[in-house]
Amino acid sequence: MIDLLSVIFGELMWFFQVIVVLMDIAACIVVIFLERRSPQAALTWVMVMIFLPFFGLVMYLFFGRHLYGSHIFSKKTQADLMLAAQAEEQFHKITENALELAPNISRFDSTIALLLSLDNAVLTRNNEITLYTDGEMKFEAFKEAIRGAKHHIHLEYFIIRDDELGNQIIELLAEKAAQGVEVRAIFDAAGTFSVKKDFFTPLKKAGGDVRIFFPLKVSFLNTRLHFRNHRKILVVDGTIGFIGGFNIGDEYLGKGPMGYWRDTHLRLHGKAVIALQTRFIMDWNYAAKDAQISVEDRDTPYYPEEGFRDVAGHSYIQIASSGPDSAEKAIYSGYLSLIGHAKESIYIHTPYFIPDDPMLTELILAARSGVDVRIVIPCKPDHPFVYWANHAYLGDLLAAGVRGYTYNDGFIHSKAGVFDGIGTTIGTANWDIRSFKLNFETNAFVYDLEFGKKMNELFLAELETNCTEITLEEYNQRSVYVRIKEGISRLFSPIL
Numbered sequence: 001m002i003d004l005l006s007v008i009f010g011e012l013m014w015f016f017q018v019i020v021v022l023m024d025i026a027a028c029i030v031v032i033f034l035e036r037r038s039p040q041a042a043l044t045w046v047m048v049m050i051f052l053p054f055f056g057l058v059m060y061l062f063f064g065r066h067l068y069g070s071h072i073f074s075k076k077t078q079a080d081l082m083l084a085a086q087a088e089e090q091f092h093k094i095t096e097n098a099l100e101l102a103p104n105i106s107r108f109d110s111t112i113a114l115l116l117s118l119d120n121a122v123l124t125r126n127n128e129i130t131l132y133t134d135g136e137m138k139f140e141a142f143k144e145a146i147r148g149a150k151h152h153i154h155l156e157y158f159i160i161r162d163d164e165l166g167n168q169i170i171e172l173l174a175e176k177a178a179q180g181v182e183v184r185a186i187f188d189a190a191g192t193f194s195v196k197k198d199f200f201t202p203l204k205k206a207g208g209d210v211r212i213f214f215p216l217k218v219s220f221l222n223t224r225l226h227f228r229n230h231r232k233i234l235v236v237d238g239t240i241g242f243i244g245g246f247n248i249g250d251e252y253l254g255k256g257p258m259g260y261w262r263d264t265h266l267r268l269h270g271k272a273v274i275a276l277q278t279r280f281i282m283d284w285n286y287a288a289k290d291a292q293i294s295v296e297d298r299d300t301p302y303y304p305e306e307g308f309r310d311v312a313g314h315s316y317i318q319i320a321s322s323g324p325d326s327a328e329k330a331i332y333s334g335y336l337s338l339i340g341h342a343k344e345s346i347y348i349h350t351p352y353f354i355p356d357d358p359m360l361t362e363l364i365l366a367a368r369s370g371v372d373v374r375i376v377i378p379c380k381p382d383h384p385f386v387y388w389a390n391h392a393y394l395g396d397l398l399a400a401g402v403r404g405y406t407y408n409d410g411f412i413h414s415k416a417g418v419f420d421g422i423g424t425t426i427g428t429a430n431w432d433i434r435s436f437k438l439n440f441e442t443n444a445f446v447y448d449l450e451f452g453k454k455m456n457e458l459f460l461a462e463l464e465t466n467c468t469e470i471t472l473e474e475y476n477q478r479s480v481y482v483r484i485k486e487g488i489s490r491l492f493s494p495i496l
Contacts, residue, residue, distance in 0.1 A: 119330035127270030128313030161249030183208035239307035260410025275319035323440035
């Protein structure tokens, strides 16, 4: 009897192995011939499935699938038509040198045209900007804007924690909903995975509407787990907008294990908020198919033209978005364009620095051309593989003249770049492959000499007081153990 069971078990195992091999072969064919991946990413996935036949296949099914080309976002794109006509008009004007631009931003006209073409990122003028780099100050302004809402509050965030700050925000939103203000909120499923089911109950009972983006109904069988809504947007009454890197939770006030939290966030007042509003509505209409926001015309309280009459700013801004639902990587392309047009300086903050070959080449060419290129990464890891990949890629640039730094005063989560002290990008997208291809991201591209100068001064001041430079000599003296960790992390970087 035992021998018979052994034979049956052996036959089943053989059958299982054959099925796994056939599925691996099919998956490799899909990766190589049907999915338009970079050669590095395709090769990495093929090698994973070859050397880890079963686990590699499982990893690909859960973490390696593409979304663009899918029809699940067809309703989202309808709202984008509101900006398309204006973007097309601006594109033709700028390519024909007929769009009036301030003299100091004309060097980035190709970047502006690129974002118009790829994402209908309409260029808006005369925006007011308030910069926040500290969580306490950002969330005080954030709560003040919510308290002042008269008609609606639109909130879209990757993470909200069930802690003191998270509960304060939910209570404040519930209070406004009880007053009759329309409150809509989108949170990412992975970003709220640890939040209890009743966390949003006070807001819902008060009349607010909360939706979860890509809900993980059966989390361990969810093939969309890899694709996350990383956006962090607040729009109040269609006239005030917030965008940047801070999530909602006590750790972003410096009360978590990473210590002080250095991030970058913007408060916007001006017509750039129209683009933030449209971005939210597109995502809402995907996530809330039973409660869609009509976008047939602009004559609604969501686009109050009169709300911009008191704007005193002068910043030019484009709001650009990208995600796995589109083959057009607008933010990534915008980064490349800004690098390519910089003549004097490129200063970058990023917690995750995993560029692809074109971006590495652009940064090397800029540094070799005499541009002052400086990149700041964290001094402590929140994700070990990413941390060592950061160092590996930054090390490649040091020999070309790029200057690398670690931020020592806590954890730097800022996603910011400033180019020639004029062009600035601030938002949710890191400088890594995940943000370029897998996450839903939104960035503000700001063209303003005064604001760019302020960003430059802040960046350089922090290098002196909060950062340590990684010199080429020190990097070349790293231990064999560190080299091994960097090598392994870099090998898997295309799929991190």
